[in-house]
Amino acid sequence: MRNNSIWESETFYRKRDIIIIGAGFTGLWTALSIREKFPQKTVLVTERASVPKGASTRNAGFACFGSLTEIIADSEKMGWGKTLELVRMRFEGLGKIQQYFQPDEIDFDLCGGYEILNDGTALEKIDDVNRRLRTITGLDQTYFLSPDKIAEFGLAHTKFLVENPLEGSLHSGKLLQKLIERCHDAGVEFLFGSEVVDIQETEESVKVLGKDFQIESHRLVIATNAFAPDLVPDLDLVPARGQILLTGPVENLKLKGTFHFDEGFYYFRNIGNRVLLGGARNMDFENEQTAELDTSGLIQNHLEIFLKEVILPAEIYGDRNFRILGRWSGIMAMGSEKAPIVERITERQICAVRLSGMGVALAPKIGEMVAEMV
Ligand SMILES: Cc1cc2nc3c(=O)[nH]c(=O)nc-3n(C[C@H](O)[C@H](O)[C@H](O)COP(=O)(O)OP(=O)(O)OC[C@H]3O[C@@H](n4cnc5c(N)ncnc54)[C@H](O)[C@@H]3O)c2cc1C
Numbered sequence: 001m002r003n004n005s006i007w008e009s010e011t012f013y014r015k016r017d018i019i020i021i022g023a024g025f026t027g028l029w030t031a032l033s034i035r036e037k038f039p040q041k042t043v044l045v046t047e048r049a050s051v052p053k054g055a056s057t058r059n060a061g062f063a064c065f066g067s068l069t070e071i072i073a074d075s076e077k078m079g080w081g082k083t084l085e086l087v088r089m090r091f092e093g094l095g096k097i098q099q100y101f102q103p104d105e106i107d108f109d110l111c112g113g114y115e116i117l118n119d120g121t122a123l124e125k126i127d128d129v130n131r132r133l134r135t136i137t138g139l140d141q142t143y144f145l146s147p148d149k150i151a152e153f154g155l156a157h158t159k160f161l162v163e164n165p166l167e168g169s170l171h172s173g174k175l176l177q178k179l180i181e182r183c184h185d186a187g188v189e190f191l192f193g194s195e196v197v198d199i200q201e202t203e204e205s206v207k208v209l210g211k212d213f214q215i216e217s218h219r220l221v222i223a224t225n226a227f228a229p230d231l232v233p234d235l236d237l238v239p240a241r242g243q244i245l246l247t248g249p250v251e252n253l254k255l256k257g258t259f260h261f262d263e264g265f266y267y268f269r270n271i272g273n274r275v276l277l278g279g280a281r282n283m284d285f286e287n288e289q290t291a292e293l294d295t296s297g298l299i300q301n302h303l304e305i306f307l308k309e310v311i312l313p314a315e316i317y318g319d320r321n322f323r324i325l326g327r328w329s330g331i332m333a334m335g336s337e338k339a340p341i342v343e344r345i346t347e348r349q350i351c352a353v354r355l356s357g358m359g360v361a362l363a364p365k366i367g368e369m370v371a372e373m374v
Pocket of ligand 1: 021022023024025026027046047048049051052053054055056057058059060061062063064194195196197223224225226227228230231241242243244278329330331332352353354355356357358359360361362363
């Protein structure tokens with residue numbers, strides 16, 4: 001490694017109070033929360049890529065806090081206490097996003113969240129779930145059936161449509177950009193294109209090392225989500241790739257809102273008159289347990305079939321061939337538990353990772369939690 005000049009050592013690479021690795025939603029909300037709570041503390045965010053290259057810039061832009069079947073499945077797996085705690089965090093996180101940013105700054109649209117169900121089992125529990133969520137959402141009916149909207153949105157192969165009026169969509173890129181602006185305004189510093197490859201901790205400080213830099217700090221927050229195992233061994237965390245396709249403009253598109261199907265394994269929404277569709281990871285779990293940012297023919301093919309059969313069916317849109325204008329993937333972090341890992345892992349290091357599939361809403365609250373811990 002080359003030696004730093006005195007100018008570099010006293011500016012870009014000087015010691016900070018807190019370094020945060022990763023400029024995704026978690027890293028940025030954390031940086032902001034720390035500066036708000038401790039305005040005198042110096043905070044530096046290091047990001048490996050020229051623009052953040054994690055799930056935050058490659059997701060579907062749902063502003064959601066949980067579909068009916070997902071909440072039921074979570075409650076069966078981890079009990080109602082933990083499930084409701086997570087739902088509350090996400091719900092409050094969405095509230096915080098709306099409090100910090102004007103809707104037109106981030107294309108926030110409370111267009112409604114919907115879930116397609118083709119068997120009625122989950123509906124037997126809808127009253128119970130609504131009752132439990134009442135203290136969080138303030139609504140008697142967070143979830144209710146919207147049969148008329150099946151035709152209104154032009155959906156095929158849909159027996160029941162469950163609506164949640166408190167969910168919506170946003171523009172993840174704009175939210176991330178606005179967050180970076182807010183961080184700049186709050187005095188947070190950034191080093192982009194600076195991958196941390198090693199961490200060394202002593203009694204006096206903790207040091208992050210990149211290929212051509214090393215910087216010391218008093219505290220370190222690791223907010224690299226699915227990529228955390230590169231820096232922190234033995235985490236209960238596996239990468240889970242999510243693939244997406246985006247159509248070109250669809251004339252007379254009926255779809256409007258954010259939609260889930262199959263316990264959240266498929267998700268789709270409109271962006272103006274285009275359709276964004278993602279998921280199908282459950283069709284090839286093994287190969288999608290990867291941190292490689294590719295797309296695969298198998299998953300994209302499943303998505304295309306779903307697009308034609310459910311979202312843009314021939315009986316409504318005719319035999320048109322819809323152009324797919326974009327295909328991409330992003331990497332989520334999953335584990336044996338749904339809850340994120342927000343833990344002090346050594347005297348000076350805190351880990352805030354494993355945000356699974358609803359990190360847009362979770363990250364603002366995780367930022368607050370970490371600010372309490374540093
Ligand atoms: C396809 C897809 C669709 C999704 N859809 C939604 C959705 O609609 N709504 C929702 O709420 N959630 C969604 N999610 C989940 C959500 O995007 C994530 O939970 C959230 O973005 C996680 O944010 P994060 O900041 O923790 O992680 P990330 O956004 O992954 O950020 C981690 C950052 O760390 C950086 N980094 C990694 N290693 C290093 C290193 N060694 N040194 C420096 N920097 C490093 C990465 O480049 C990255 O920028 C989706 C995820 C995917 C993949």
